[in-house]
Amino acid sequence: MLINSSCLKYSSTYTRVNIRSIHNSLLSQINPAPPDKILGLTEFYNNDPNPAKVNLTVGIYKDNNGHVTTFPSVLKAQSLVNHNYNQKNHNLAYLPINGSQFYSENVLKFIWNDSVMGLGQDYISHDKINFIQTLSGTGAIAITAKFLSSFLSNSIWLPNYSWPNHLNIFKQNGFSKENIFKYDYYNHQTGEISIENWLDQLKNSVPTSKRSTPQCILLHACCHNPTGVDPTREQWKLIIDTIHDLKMIPIIDMAYQGLESGNLIDDAYLLRICLEKGDWSNGLYLCQSFAKNMGLYGERVGSLSILTPLDSHANLKDNIDSQLKPIIRSVYSSPPGYGSHVANQVLSDNDLKLEWFNDVKNMVDRLHSIRLKLFDNLNWSDLINFKQQHGMFYFTRFNQSQVNVLKKKYSIYLTDDGRLSLSGINDSNIDYISQALYDVSKS
Numbered sequence: 001m002l003i004n005s006s007c008l009k010y011s012s013t014y015t016r017v018n019i020r021s022i023h024n025s026l027l028s029q030i031n032p033a034p035p036d037k038i039l040g041l042t043e044f045y046n047n048d049p050n051p052a053k054v055n056l057t058v059g060i061y062k063d064n065n066g067h068v069t070t071f072p073s074v075l076k077a078q079s080l081v082n083h084n085y086n087q088k089n090h091n092l093a094y095l096p097i098n099g100s101q102f103y104s105e106n107v108l109k110f111i112w113n114d115s116v117m118g119l120g121q122d123y124i125s126h127d128k129i130n131f132i133q134t135l136s137g138t139g140a141i142a143i144t145a146k147f148l149s150s151f152l153s154n155s156i157w158l159p160n161y162s163w164p165n166h167l168n169i170f171k172q173n174g175f176s177k178e179n180i181f182k183y184d185y186y187n188h189q190t191g192e193i194s195i196e197n198w199l200d201q202l203k204n205s206v207p208t209s210k211r212s213t214p215q216c217i218l219l220h221a222c223c224h225n226p227t228g229v230d231p232t233r234e235q236w237k238l239i240i241d242t243i244h245d246l247k248m249i250p251i252i253d254m255a256y257q258g259l260e261s262g263n264l265i266d267d268a269y270l271l272r273i274c275l276e277k278g279d280w281s282n283g284l285y286l287c288q289s290f291a292k293n294m295g296l297y298g299e300r301v302g303s304l305s306i307l308t309p310l311d312s313h314a315n316l317k318d319n320i321d322s323q324l325k326p327i328i329r330s331v332y333s334s335p336p337g338y339g340s341h342v343a344n345q346v347l348s349d350n351d352l353k354l355e356w357f358n359d360v361k362n363m364v365d366r367l368h369s370i371r372l373k374l375f376d377n378l379n380w381s382d383l384i385n386f387k388q389q390h391g392m393f394y395f396t397r398f399n400q401s402q403v404n405v406l407k408k409k410y411s412i413y414l415t416d417d418g419r420l421s422l423s424g425i426n427d428s429n430i431d432y433i434s435q436a437l438y439d440v441s442k443s
């Protein structure tokens, strides 16, 4: 009894002291941040009791039963990798900071030889590519941002619209708010590319004097997220000419290779256009991901390539490599192993690689068939006009209040910019979704 009351006395004094110290602490000045623009919505969806609810927010491919499936090629690669783990005494040790050597060799070849149809050969043979395995596409962009802001430039142009995480990544990694600009590449009224605006804006705003710091520009390689609208090859050539003339630093985000045409090689057209342009004096940066096109989302498998000019000095590659390592070490130390072994298995076995190409084609065919079915119900031409839109998402061009009605009245969840993930639509919910989209379009 005595012991208990003294404990009580002690604990109440302790609590009082603690409360006072929290009031005086800087911790009390931390305000809540807004929820993540995409992943935050899934939390609302999970708490929605409506049995008819549909989550069309996240870019994850689902089959007609609403399941996240693994591609047959990837399943086979997994079983080979698992077998090797057992038979060859492979272990779960750390990968090197730059990732697995085998993965790097195979992915480098897949991108800078196969995907660009040999146009990268000079860079490979002159050893001008810094290649690292990264923590998926996000990790590649974050490492690029840290590297660029430390050594070359802390100003960047992002597309208006873009994947919301782009702004977040650059803000968190050395680019201040005042140095993040938006280029108007898209006409919301017509749903088409606004090429003149885009080029004029860059020509009028990017400083060209020799003493000015070069400015970076982020480009979506294909399947622009969220609009699904990409420039034509001819438009890209004009854009790349302008960016090159302005000595800008291109950062290419290639998260959807294969999801535009169904052909992984065709979809690397922007890389080919950049290589045809010649050297990029401050480097060309490619942030690539296997999340969508191999379905390795949670395994976090991607890469960063930095192409430096062919006449750059002999030590440059090692110097860049040595600077990337402490950056990576300070953030995630080294990339995850298992998923990269699976991707490496797919890429290093010709039969599996062909099967993977086919799997990507099947996924894109199903995405297109959903567009067709929605078109049958709604008769909205941008659903099936390839020039106006393609890829994993449909950009409804709904405003925020229309998106809110879909969420509150129908429990259909889109991102706030009006983007919906097509593969969340299937035979059992398409009529419900079509009706809701139609109703909201009339409001």
Ligand SMILES: Cc1ncc(COP(=O)(O)O)c(C=O)c1O
Binding pocket: 059, 135, 136, 137, 138, 139, 163, 220, 225, 253, 255, 289, 290, 291, 297, 302
């Ligand atoms: C435009 C864009 N870039 C990059 C990524 C990076 O994805 P991850 O980090 O999953 O590879 C995504 C994913 O949704 C994306 O949409």
